[in-house]
Structures are given as structure tokens and as C-alpha cells.
Amino acid sequence: MPDAHLRAASPWVIDTRAIGLSKHDGPGLAHRLDIHGPAPDHTVSGVLQVPGGSEVSVTGLMESVAEGVLVTGEVSALAVGSCSRCLCDIEVPLVATFREMFAYPDSATAETTDPDEVPRLVDEAADLAPLIHDELVLAMPAIPVCRPDCPxxxxxxxxxxxxxxxxxxxxxxxxxxxxxxxxxxxxxx
Ligand SMILES: [Zn+2]
Ligand SMILES: [Zn+2]
Known part of the structure; x- marks a missing residue:
């Protein structure tokens, strides 16, 4: 049974049972992702941030593999902040591609890696929020400017x-x- 409570709590928590990709269903299955949800908390780097309530879009694919569920796709959002040179308000579109495996807790991968390196499926659900957070922060320019020749x-x-x-x-x-x-x-x- 899908955990309705967990799914309702965050659109980024994907219950593999609900999409037919549970371990029980076996490897080699795929499910298309097209999710629009709120930005994870503290998606901030330097002078830029994706505000908490703003929309983040994720499109991609979840595939069951022998060791877990592979998630590949693209995340996009709009960051706001200030120009590093003139301090005026700016908006910076962010786009990042990702590829991450969520390991089954009882897999060889889980036994030989740290959860910080390879995230785990928890109760057969993958929480994409930390992945989305990290990808957006990495996509933020370190020195954003309102335009390349800002004086x-x-x-x-x-x-x-x-x-x-x-x-x-x-x-x-x-x-x-x-x-x-x-x-x-x-x-x-
Ligand atoms: Zn500027
Ligand atoms: Zn002056």
C-alpha cells in the first residue's frame, strides 16, 4: 500500500510501490517523472537563493535496477538575489541534470557505501529533495551579475x-x- 501520509508530506518523496517500481516488481521497469513542487528549504548559495515557496520542476525517469532505483533527469528553478557588482535585484534561471541511484537498504551497494555517497530507499521511497537542493546550489553561479558588462x-x-x-x-x-x-x-x- 502506498504511504499516503509520506506522499502528501512532500511531492519529492517518491514511493516506488505507488509507481510500480518496488523491489518486488523486479529490475528493468521505468516510470516517467514530471513533478512541480516547492523548493527545498535553504536552497541558498552566496547572494542567490531559490525562495522556499517558489516552484521547482523536475522531469526525468526512474528505473528499477538490481541494486536500487536509478533516477535521471533535469531540475530547473529560478534563483533570485543581487548582482555581485551593482547590487541590483536579479533573477537567474537554473538548470541542472542529475543521475543518482537510490540503493535498496539490503543491497551490496548499501553494504559497501556510506549513505552520504549513495542515498538509500527508505521504506521503499526515494526522497529527491536533498538531491534537488544540492543540484540547484551547484548550478548557482558563484559571482552572479545582472549582465556580463555590468559597470x-x-x-x-x-x-x-x-x-x-x-x-x-x-x-x-x-x-x-x-x-x-x-x-x-x-x-x-
Ligand atoms: Zn549589475
Ligand atoms: Zn560617483
């Missing part, structure tokens, strides 16, 4: 160069010239 901030006043225009500059004058310039200014009035 960033003015190093003197901190204004966004995009906002103040290309002619924006600060006269750095020798104090003596500054005094002269002031005299000229007063004369002009």
Missing part, C-alpha cells in the same frame, strides 16, 4: 554607474587648483 558602483560615491551615466566622475583636484577654481567660480557670479 558596477562608482568607487567614490557608491552610486550605480548605470544610474548616473557614463560621464559620471569626481574631480580629484590638487587643493591649490581647487582654491583657484573656487575663485573663478565666485568671479563668474
Amino acid at each position: 558596477g558602483l562608482c568607487p567614490v560615491c557608491g552610486e550605480r554607474m548605470d544610474g548616473v551615466g557614463p560621464d559620471h566622475r569626481h574631480e580629484t583636484m590638487d587643493p591649490r587648483w581647487a582654491a583657484l577654481a573656487m575663485m573663478k567660480d565666485t568671479k563668474g557670479k
Whole structure:
């Protein structure tokens, strides 16, 4: 019987019994995945994050193999954050492909590997959330920018160069010239 409670709790927990891929059904079977669900908690890296409530899409295939269930596919989501140069708000589309085996707890693979390396089927269910989290975090650029040639901030006043225009500059004058310039200014009035 599918565990209705577990399935209701997270769309990322796939009960292999419910999709006809339990160990009992044997290897060589496949089930297509097309899931849209909320981003796993703390999908964050540096200045980017996929907000908790936002939608993540996963398409792919689950296949029963001798040692467990193989999951291959693509995950996509929209990350939000700020440009590393000018600090304006940006959105960064993320796409990652993955291939992961969830081992049967009593398989040779489970006996010879650490659960951190090869995830396990728990109660015949595969929890894709940690996999999705890790793939999205890895897909986030380390130094995201609003556009490749973002001019960033003015190093003197901190204004966004995009906002103040290309002619924006600060006269750095020798104090003596500054005094002269002031005299000229007063004369002009
Ligand atoms: Zn920028
Ligand atoms: Zn400035």
C-alpha cells in the first residue's frame, strides 16, 4: 500500500510501490517523472537563493535496477538575489541534470557505501529533495551579475554607474587648483 501520509508530506518523496517500481516488481521497469513542487528549504548559495515557496520542476525517469532505483533527469528553478557588482535585484534561471541511484537498504551497494555517497530507499521511497537542493546550489553561479558588462558602483560615491551615466566622475583636484577654481567660480557670479 502506498504511504499516503509520506506522499502528501512532500511531492519529492517518491514511493516506488505507488509507481510500480518496488523491489518486488523486479529490475528493468521505468516510470516517467514530471513533478512541480516547492523548493527545498535553504536552497541558498552566496547572494542567490531559490525562495522556499517558489516552484521547482523536475522531469526525468526512474528505473528499477538490481541494486536500487536509478533516477535521471533535469531540475530547473529560478534563483533570485543581487548582482555581485551593482547590487541590483536579479533573477537567474537554473538548470541542472542529475543521475543518482537510490540503493535498496539490503543491497551490496548499501553494504559497501556510506549513505552520504549513495542515498538509500527508505521504506521503499526515494526522497529527491536533498538531491534537488544540492543540484540547484551547484548550478548557482558563484559571482552572479545582472549582465556580463555590468559597470558596477562608482568607487567614490557608491552610486550605480548605470544610474548616473557614463560621464559620471569626481574631480580629484590638487587643493591649490581647487582654491583657484573656487575663485573663478565666485568671479563668474
Ligand atoms: Zn549589475
Ligand atoms: Zn560617483
